[in-house]
Amino acid sequence: MTTFAPRRIDLRGRRLDARVLRGVLPRADVDVSATLTTVAPICEDVRARGVDALREYTARFDGVDLDDVRVPREARRRALADLDQQVRAALEESIARARRVHTAQLPTELQTEAAAGGRVGQRWVPVGRVGLYVPGGRAVYPSSVIMNVVPAQIAGVASIAVTSPAQKDFGGLPHPTILAACELLGVEEVLAVGGAQAVAMFAYGVLGRDADGAEETVVDPVDVITGPGNVFVAAAKRYVQGTVGIDSEAGPTEIAVLADDGADPDHVAADLISQAEHDPLAAAVLVTDSSALADAVDARLEVRVPAAKHADRIAEALRGRQSAVVLVDDVEAGVQVVDAYAAEHLEIQTRDAAAVAARIRNAGAVFVGAHSPVSLGDYCAGSNHVLPTGGTAAHSGGLGVHAFLRGIQVIDYDETALREVADHVVALAESEDLPAHGQAVVARFPGADA
Template sequence: MQTIDLRGRSLSTAEMLAAVPRATAARAEALATATAIVDDVRVRGEEALREQAERFDRVSGHAIRVPREQIDEAVAALDPVVREAIEEAIVRVRRASEAQVPAAATTVLGPGARIRQRWQPVTRAGVYIPGGKAVYPSSVIMNVVPAQVAGVGSIALASPPQEHEGGRVHPTILAAAALLGVDEVYAIGGAGAIGALAYGVDGIGLDPVDVISGPGNNYVASAKRAVAGVVGTDSEAGATEILIVADAGADADLVAADLISQAEHDEQASAVLVTDSVELADAVVARIVERATATRHAERVNAALTGPQSAIVLVDDRAAAVAFSNAYAPEHLELHLNDAAKAAADFTSAGAVFVGENSPVSLGDYLAGSNHVLPTGGQARYAPGLGAYTFLRPQQVIEYDRGALAEVRRSIVALAESEALPAHGEAIEARFVTASEPAPTTGA
């Protein structure tokens, strides 16, 4: 990993972000490609999906709408230990997601004047589950459970057809969907899946959805941007990121293990350590060398850790570490600090914060109960991770009786006149003015 020394320098937010660049060029290229793929699906439907499957997934002649018997077979063949883990994760994520549904509230502004705030689920959701370098039954849980907790009644799931499975969706993905009661599953991958969920595909019985969620590569993230305005989407969860802030007392082996755990996802994964301890930085490098060469996906890990998006960043002190982390706004933030619980309040921009050495990102990926579909690319400055709220729409229900409307009658007419929209005021007056009752003047 490269080492970037920021000590002794007073840097702006832009300068800190420039120190560890993100793969913006790759994202820009992906957007153009993804947009073309989405448009092709919108225009040509099933024909485009089959051509894309042959081109990107090397499969043809497969059932795009997964038959029920394939789902049942996947459940029957599921390893009992894996099934138990999936079921436990479902319970934990469901409990945590239930806390994300706001309670309805009523505001009384006066006699006969009230506004009710309610949260309505979308009618239909589409979830995308990646299927390239790894298998993600955990992502099925993280996407489906919040939608169910929100009250979404119709859920469609898309995941790439697998060449080694004869064009079927990976059986562990199918089994996880079945355990959640989802039987509308499509063998569609990448940007094409996002386009299909957004626009629908008549030939395979896929109706358009209202919201699309789920992680993926840069093409999937870019496809979400391409369909923005057609459907709602969660944040663009692209290549994974981990940023660890550690002090001199941190365990170098655990820091190295956690950096490698996320580098394992993809060659474009970002792994960043921020520390004010040169000794810790050197120890982490040594442990990375040992661990990275021994892990199963050593080549992929090495590509990620040696890429420009990964680094060890040396800073002067805790305040500088906080400033860097909040500017970078990582997907995953780990705090390996002697006062991690107290310090967590200072770290305000991250998709999820993992406090202390016993709360690694791997815990959040599976069984913490938190959601692992999180914003990447700095979006954590303004966007949340996936939750029940992703599938909810706040609505205000306004109820005024005649007396309450009369209380604000003159003010509404005055404001309407000031905005040169007299018909707005006239709509109010129509409820009060009779042949024997003159309209009020705005100065009354």
């Protein structure tokens, strides 16, 4: 009997409509709604008491007594100077690739002539200020600094603040590799606050007192908050949404692999493990029409999991209800299953992988073929690894330049163009029982009955 293999779900011979699939496909048991009752008072306390509340929650949750929530520039410079040169080179390459890819995402400003003398355009304007959250729990995520900061910079955001939890092991500062990444990117405002209290800090801004006891603004409120975090961060983002914009309520990471009997079972096992090491709630799902491949993957898990640094965490994730091997009749059925699952990360390891990938409708990111593992996208593909989880890829996309831009429509009609369409405006206004709308047009013409 295997020790580390995920459970199996056999869908062979079954009808695969959306209702059936949503009922049987594996999901992590994460209840953001229930967590709202925990984070709501924290958020309101930060809104009311500012820095004093941040200090108390940081001491309670992180075991750090903060003198200042702001990380001094010298600490960032020192972190970069002390950074391992191989890690620095890797970060610099990741930044360069992310900048190339995200620059290509910039939308084109459009202007359309709807009629002679009547033009409608669209300008893309960056939000004024953003708050970017970088996790600091079981692992350190300088890559998340890149994934949040680069698209904001490319979008032209003028004010960028990054926050990451204070770490007792690093003198109350965020992890030095995170600080080094911020310094490489030129981020000037870095904060040592984590959890729901960090989200509230960004949403509402916080006040403190200077050396003379006078009230001062310590952190200005932002317009948009982005970045992954735990369930408390996700719940806090839900709580403040509307006061600010958010990217998504990111939950535990997910990988789904759609594979046929031509896939390398060792590659598949390694890729499932790579995401399972994030968190015991991480989801690892294999969808295949080959029982032989499923058995071979199980066998490779038996070898690879015990040898992994985080074997206990990986094993818990693989055995969890959120992970499974799903058996289907053929690749066509597999496409239906992975579209219903709407994974954060989806690998296609089938014959003619590019053609199969082109048919996928629902995924945060699609990794095509044997040489495009998810870990490439996590770090150096140039794509963004802040992606929708929990099935939300069916209606939402990953983080990109668009998250920091607003489309503003610009309407520019001259008198002739307005006169030409005036009767239609009046007719529609009257049909909606809003006659003053029509009169606002009629009033612009000499002799009109206003």
